Amino acid sequence: MVYELYYWPGIPGRGEFVRLALEEGGAKYIDIALQPGAEATVARFLQGSRVPRPPFAPPFLKAGKQIIGQTANILLFLGGPLKLAPRDETGKLWVHQLQLTVADLVAEAHDTHHPISAGLYYEDQKQEAKRRAKDFREHRIPKFFGYFEKVLTRNRTAGPWLVGGRVTYADLSLAHAVAGIRYAFPKASARVLRKCPRLNKLHDAVFERPRIRRYVESGRRQSFNEYGLFRRYPELDG
């Protein structure tokens, strides 16, 4: 099976959570974002009238004839074949629950720079962004990071992972979310991460994995920038 990942070009965005799973799982896939005309290809899918089960937004994954949307749902689908989820039903649900909590964190990180509308420029909602970012730094980063630190502490199996003794897609996504928040809020995140040794370790363990390292070094990984989910605006950090 050669998967096709559909996402906007030029940003890591939500597509990156899927990419990390595909890379770690050793999957064959075509990253549409790296193909010429990516934007038009994605738009054609969203607007096309022939897709019987149309996605709401990218990323979406094509697996044979099946088209799967919603980041966490794509990972739920990939978890089995890529061996990035436990095989028992209880474990599968727990990993998915953690993934959905990562998704909530990511949505809140996005809204720090777009608290009013994703359709407006940052510059048009800068004052509101300052207020929302302050709340995110002071309350939400500590709450989410503290939660994941707790989950890591309560996993009694040896190793740096959230669930049991093997890496799952939730570990990959959480590591990327931590990387994104470190990029966007270097000062605020450093303060919180000082109290989260296990979360730091998980982040490092993910980016030290051979396949993830190879991917990062390949140049195919999109850099964080001021067009994506995680943006570094110094006035929003502190």
Next chain:
Amino acid sequence: MVYELYYWPGIPGRGEFVRLALEEGGAKYIDIALQPGAEATVARFLQGSRVPRPPFAPPFLKAGKQIIGQTANILLFLGGPLKLAPRDETGKLWVHQLQLTVADLVAEAHDTHHPISAGLYYEDQKQEAKRRAKDFREHRIPKFFGYFEKVLTRNRTAGPWLVGGRVTYADLSLAHAVAGIRYAFPKASARVLRKCPRLNKLHDAVFERPRIRRYVESGRRQSFNEYGLFRRYPELDG
């Protein structure tokens, strides 16, 4: 199996999406929100140090020894036993994808009255709320409702449902989201719903189902109010 649903008392909130599934599925369950001391019971769980797989926030469901958090994840779990999801894997994922899109809509509806911080009062973010609600009314309600209308149109099976010919938990959740948005934004939602005949029909079909009607008439269903996800502030509608 007698399920236990843990959620804050006094509001429908995200707990309601789970309740509707439990009711339609004819499940036996204890609604902790209706028990004395509900708030303390929920808090004890969240703060307790003995839960090996702690939820981040309510709602969460206790099923025997298993504790499942994240609304969409709870519904993924219940879909099979309550016969509210297709049996094939592809259908299951598609219903879950739609549920996650409902969840996105609901989160955005919440943020219209809390665009800065869930930890502050509405009155402390009223100006920002006006701007965000305007965007929600003009762009987001049409986008989400239009999307679901499209999905309903493309479901070739007869009947009012999103997927195939049988009701799923995503139908129940979407109907409740429509009800909530009609409550919070009576004017703006009426304008959009005029162009969404299938979505209107789905809403009515859900609330006409015998078990759902019995539930609504039982008095156990929490009313919408100005403490929950969907709030009617006339200054945010228009």
